[in-house]
Amino acid sequence: xxxxxxxxxxxxxxxxxxxxxxxxxxxxxxxxxxxxxxxxxxxxxxxxxxxxxxxxxxxxxxxxxxxxxxxxxxxxxxxxxxxxxxxxxxxxxxxxxxxxxxxxxxxxxxxxxxxxxxxxxxxxxxxxxxxxxxxxxxxxxxxxxxxxxxxxxxxxxxxxxxxxxxxxxxxxxxxxxxxxxxxxxxxxxxxxxxxxxxxxxxxxxxxxxxxxxxxxxxxxxxxxxxxxxxxxxxxxxxxxxxxxxxxxxxxxxxxxxxxxxxxxxxxxxxxxxxxxxxxxxxxxxxxxxxxxxxxxxxxxxxxxxxxxxxxxxxxxxxxxxxxxxxxxxxxxxxxxxxxxxxxxxx
Amino acid sequence: xxxxxxxxxxxxxxxxxxxxxxxxxxxxxxxxxxxxxxxxxxxxxxxxxxxxxxxxxxxxxxxxxxxxxxxxxxxxxxxxxxxxxxxxxxxxxxxxxxxxxxxxxxxxxxxxxxxxxxxxxxxxxxxxxxxxxxxxxxxxxxxxxxxxxxxxxxxxxxxxxxxxxxxxxxxxxxxxxxxxxxxxxxxxxxxxxxxxxxxxxxxxxxxxxxxxxxxxxxxxxxxxxxxxxxxxxxxxxxxxxxxxxxxxxxxxxxxxxxxxxxxxxxxxxxxxxxxxxxxxxxxxxxxxxxxxxxxxxxxxxxxxxxxxxxxxxxxxxxxxxxxxxxxxxxxxxxxxxxxxxxxxxx
DNA sequence: TGTCAACACGAAAACGTTTTCGTAACCCAT
DNA sequence: ATGGGTTACGAAAACGTTTTCGTGTTGACA
Numbered sequence: 238x239x240x241x242x243x244x245x246x247x248x249x250x251x252x253x254x255x256x257x258x259x260x261x262x263x264x265x266x267x268x269x270x271x272x273x274x275x276x277x278x279x280x281x282x283x284x285x286x287x288x289x290x291x292x293x294x295x296x297x298x299x300x301x302x303x304x305x306x307x308x309x310x311x312x313x314x315x316x317x318x319x320x321x322x323x324x325x326x327x328x329x330x331x332x333x334x335x336x337x338x339x340x341x342x343x344x345x346x347x348x349x350x351x352x353x354x355x356x357x358x359x360x361x362x363x364x365x366x367x368x369x370x371x372x373x374x375x376x377x378x379x380x381x382x383x384x385x386x387x388x389x390x391x392x393x394x395x396x397x398x399x400x401x402x403x404x405x406x407x408x409x410x411x412x413x414x415x416x417x418x419x420x421x422x423x424x425x426x427x428x429x430x431x432x433x434x435x436x437x438x439x440x441x442x443x444x445x446x447x448x449x450x451x452x453x454x455x456x457x458x459x460x461x462x463x464x465x466x467x468x469x470x471x472x473x474x475x476x477x478x479x480x481x482x483x484x485x486x487x488x489x490x491x492x493x494x495x496x497x498x499x500x501x502x503x504x505x506x507x508x509x510x511x512x513x514x515x516x517x518x519x520x521x522x523x524x525x526x527x528x529x530x531x532x533x534x535x536x537x538x539x540x541x542x543x544x545x546x547x548x549x550x551x552x553x554x555x556x557x558x559x560x561x562x563x564x565x566x567x568x569x570x571x572x573x574x575x576x577x578x579x580x581x582x583x
Numbered sequence: 584x585x586x587x588x589x590x591x592x593x594x595x596x597x598x599x600x601x602x603x604x605x606x607x608x609x610x611x612x613x614x615x616x617x618x619x620x621x622x623x624x625x626x627x628x629x630x631x632x633x634x635x636x637x638x639x640x641x642x643x644x645x646x647x648x649x650x651x652x653x654x655x656x657x658x659x660x661x662x663x664x665x666x667x668x669x670x671x672x673x674x675x676x677x678x679x680x681x682x683x684x685x686x687x688x689x690x691x692x693x694x695x696x697x698x699x700x701x702x703x704x705x706x707x708x709x710x711x712x713x714x715x716x717x718x719x720x721x722x723x724x725x726x727x728x729x730x731x732x733x734x735x736x737x738x739x740x741x742x743x744x745x746x747x748x749x750x751x752x753x754x755x756x757x758x759x760x761x762x763x764x765x766x767x768x769x770x771x772x773x774x775x776x777x778x779x780x781x782x783x784x785x786x787x788x789x790x791x792x793x794x795x796x797x798x799x800x801x802x803x804x805x806x807x808x809x810x811x812x813x814x815x816x817x818x819x820x821x822x823x824x825x826x827x828x829x830x831x832x833x834x835x836x837x838x839x840x841x842x843x844x845x846x847x848x849x850x851x852x853x854x855x856x857x858x859x860x861x862x863x864x865x866x867x868x869x870x871x872x873x874x875x876x877x878x879x880x881x882x883x884x885x886x887x888x889x890x891x892x893x894x895x896x897x898x899x900x901x902x903x904x905x906x907x908x909x910x911x912x913x914x915x916x917x918x919x920x921x922x923x924x925x926x927x928x929x
Numbered sequence: 930t931g932t933c934a935a936c937a938c939g940a941a942a943a944c945g946t947t948t949t950c951g952t953a954a955c956c957c958a959t
Numbered sequence: 960a961t962g963g964g965t966t967a968c969g970a971a972a973a974c975g976t977t978t979t980c981g982t983g984t985t986g987a988c989a
Binding site: 606636 | 944945946947
């Protein structure tokens, strides 16, 4: 077992100084052609690679990006990570991942662990608990220490930083317009409680779309599900809720759901009630994940371009890290959604 | 913007030496009660946190685990990551993620980037390309440099290291036995080409199960799909292949698929051919992901306990890192599978 | 022969820690 | 007064780099 070789060891072997070795390897012209070749040959032979930690300490930057997300077993978030990783690697950065698990304290702890030198900046999406408690001190502190943050998807106005968000409002409007265009007269929405900003916005989009088409929104057609129900354990409760929605409103001919699970589950319930999709009821879901593509019938969705979000977030952060000037000029990038039509609409 | 404070700055402010500050903060009894309190108060006030990079350099360990996986937008892998992250955090480690994207060169590059000091050890699953080329030099080199590796799921006998694998063989057997028990006489398998070790093992399990039940395997019932077809773009090709399988073998009454997508797609094709599930044909898939739970009908699957694999892998690695003794005693942990019965079987 | 530049290299500082060792200053006992 | 043992602190090395600066040697030139 041969440990990694260091400059010092090379220097000792070749009977020169550490400085000389370092310079030789970096092709400094302070070093004679002779020694340079000798050193480089030796280094190659022993497969010398500079120690990243030492470099980080010296340069006071780690070339590493910290990602904090609420959950990784989630199509959207893993696609974002892939996007981040893609451009990060291309630009010479590594990616270190922390999971908040939707918990405020884990978010704080994770950020503190990483903020002490391990990374150069954060890309994150805020946990639900943090959003509820509205306690954002860990973000402000991090930013105050000179460590840039880019937020994506679940963002918050109170914090001044770069942001990448989905155009939730217009995405929802597009979806609802499509349903109307396809002939739906009574469109229900299955959404979450309002404190999740994206749920709120999507609901708002639904309402605005109806209003613009002079359709009166009815409270009975709005189902606000406790979002803990996305977790697999509570599927039956969710199904029950949706069944109630359908039986109480026999005239529903279109459903807009703010996520895939709700949409798929609603389709399932509809079929159980002998409603034909899309003939009797049409469905559109937000978030284009695996489920939509493989559902029966395949689900028409509003795609969020998650990977593109990750790429953009990474570019914003790295630009920020590598720009010299201190003038803070934060931007909020809006990623447009795209309606992907499949078989759950006519 | 106040940058992070260092020992040196505290020392200067309080007019003591750096050593004193360090000792005071670590409650050394070399330091008088007086100065200790003074230093600690000051440190608290300025929210002092030791710089991780400096600690890493000093201790020659980073308390960080490197994960290399082929793909992150994948239920199985993200669940494994969650498991790793869970125990890693609990034991004071961070997790840094590299994606090989199923490419040999990206796997090598990613490992080299991380191996130069950034991490203490690897947890990885080998990329398909690497498995095809059978070039494992980067693994041996890493291990030779004293950096431990734990492989999971896609492992390889040639490399001596800790491994965590699924009991693919018995999992498949269980599934096929179940189909036989439920009355299937003509069981088809939809699998991948053999170079993916797990595909190979699962096929073998299928064959062994049939043999044990004195059922003669028929080549026409074995569909080996080019595994590039899992990617969403080639769904139609996959469907076509499966359709051919069904039409050429009208008597198929059971299907075992080595992954979720194959199973779901096969169910879809079956229904298109007016076969009832599970009355006419029963289905079992390997890998218990999101799709299975939300398919119609819900899919009976062989669950791999992905998160548990991640947890085990992390425990193995950290044990290895924190144990003093050099004696290498590698183990291969087999995670048992579990058959989850849903509506695609009678 | 003396001066000066160019050349080739080494010493040392710096990044932020921890830890070993040395040592003043004090107290107590002889 | 001398010696020995605490106590409380500081100096310095070490981790592995990069970079600035200093310096000895050479050769050319007047």
